[in-house]
Amino acid sequence: MPELPEMEIVARRLDAALPGQVVESALAPGINALKTFDPPLHALEGRAFTGVKRRGKLLVLELGELVVLVHLMSAGRMQLNPKRGSLRDKAARLMIRLPEDHELRVREFGSKQAMWLKVLRAEELDGDPALEALGPEAWPDPPPLQELLRAPRPLHSLLRDQQVIAGIGRTWVDEILNVARLSPFKRGDDLDEEEAERLRAAMASELGRVMDAYEEQVQLPLPEKFPKPTRVHAHQGEPCPQCGTTLEAVFYEDYVMSYCPQDQTEGRVLKDRRLSRLLK
Ligand SMILES: [Zn+2]
Numbered sequence: 403m404p405e406l407p408e409m410e411i412v413a414r415r416l417d418a419a420l421p422g423q424v425v426e427s428a429l430a431p432g433i434n435a436l437k438t439f440d441p442p443l444h445a446l447e448g449r450a451f452t453g454v455k456r457r458g459k460l461l462v463l464e465l466g467e468l469v470v471l472v473h474l475m476s477a478g479r480m481q482l483n484p485k486r487g488s489l490r491d492k493a494a495r496l497m498i499r500l501p502e503d504h505e506l507r508v509r510e511f512g513s514k515q516a517m518w519l520k521v522l523r524a525e526e527l528d529g530d531p532a533l534e535a536l537g538p539e540a541w542p543d544p545p546p547l548q549e550l551l552r553a554p555r556p557l558h559s560l561l562r563d564q565q566v567i568a569g570i571g572r573t574w575v576d577e578i579l580n581v582a583r584l585s586p587f588k589r590g591d592d593l594d595e596e597e598a599e600r601l602r603a604a605m606a607s608e609l610g611r612v613m614d615a616y617e618e619q620v621q622l623p624l625p626e627k628f629p630k631p632t633r634v635h636a637h638q639g640e641p642c643p644q645c646g647t648t649l650e651a652v653f654y655e656d657y658v659m660s661y662c663p664q665d666q667t668e669g670r671v672l673k674d675r676r677l678s679r680l681l682k
Pocket of ligand 1: 643644646647662663664666
């Protein structure tokens, strides 16, 4: 599931490789993947890439006056291939043919077609609802959090709400909360100033740690499966990286929330939602 660090390294790698390359053709074969019709996708043809940027978990491919805004959602993957792939690839959602048989391709795995893209005029980008709705960036310089998170909702959900703060998802939220020694269930409006500052520092250091790892490990062509330098998320049963206590987890239908009872929940082991449902 691509979050801020995954999209940031994708943006960096593409930004180093794509500028100057001219689009030979562009296809968006997925049902409903392309959300715009004006300008049309073929307006990209003959244009050169000028840069690639990230906003929150979204990617912005810049081609001078036009931009392509891409949201990979949970199962999309962006790849820059040295050789063109099959046109019959059922997972393909965007295929941009480049010179010398190279190709930029977005593939989506799983049964849902959730990823989307938009072709926009560069001046329309900032006003696009998907970007306008984003909260401040979680990295590299997270904003002060006490005011931002002042809501009667648990931190685990607030921090993943892209309208509150942009870039964090289910994987890195567990790492950040563990380093900040805060319960995933603590309410945003219960954060005191010192805790809010601890959380901000943890956000900067954890996302920075992941970026450092990706800088070393992620190269072109971009991987389908990213390395996961996690220490807490999905590591239940293993020792906490801070204190050595055995990590616990709460299981939801399609994800797991992992935490250290010693550092984060005052020794309490929180209810396992999966087990409690099964026992009903
Ligand atoms: Zn611990």
